[in-house]
Amino acid sequence: MNTLTVLFLAHIIGDFYLQWNHMAEKKKTSYRWLLLHGVMYAACMATALFALVCLGGVAYSHNLLWMGVLMSASHIVIDFVKIATKLGHTKWGFVTDQAAHILVLILAWLLFGREFTVGSYIHTHFHHIAIVLGLLCLLRPVGLLLESGFIWDFGDKNAEHQEETHKKDSQKNASRMIGYLERIVAYFLLLNGQYSTIALVIAAKSIARFPEIRDPESKMQANQYIIGTFLSLTAVFAVTVFVRFIS
Secondary structure, three states, X not given: OHHHHHHHHHHHHHHHHOOOHHHXXXXXXXXXXXXXXXXXXXXXXXXXXXXXHHOOOOOOXXXXXXXXXXXXXXXXXXXXXXXXXXXXXXXXXXXXXXXXXXHHHHHHHHHHHOOOOOOHHHHHOHHHHHHHHHHHHHOHHHHHHHHOOOOOOOOOHHHHHHOOOHHHHHHHHHHHHHHHHHHHHHHHHHHOOOOOHHHHHHHHHHHHHHHHHHOOOOOOOHHHHHHHHHHHHXXXXXXXXXXXXXX
């Protein structure tokens, strides 16, 4: 599981944090950008495998090479299929794409990496690696999942495209940052057993957003605010349970 966790961490970094929004949009119409994303993803996976050898004490073998090739090549193929079938334009696109990537990652680990044994360095710091993995999952991956409309459609995407203004972009970025901060604070409170303090975080957020919810000209409605907040906190609880399980 230590090896699989490191590979999953590399996937999150390569597919979410080394792929900015501009690249995600460009690769839908340009195979050059798709190839660039694939190269960056492969470099991230190669770095993870190199870390397993140098820091994890994993003996080098051809299985490492085949595992990296399988994960990197399949990533480009899955992205190409998603673009060719226009699946990325539907609410199922994000979940289907990530499910395919994760299944291939697990398959590569089962075929080539299940017998690898990591050394004392990664084993000693594995708890911290798991915490970092959980934190990275709660930011962009969870944020994109909530924005994809797969779980709940907030119904304001068309209006945003029709009236694209700097003010609206700033408000959207501010809302996204609030969600990030909310999940970060709740995540570390849960890890430290401070369950009751999470209520203060929710109360502070609700007080700050109350005027926006009450404004009749605002697109934010009370039910959407409550649904978004509880979905965000549910993701925090799920990721925290997962981190504690693997560590």
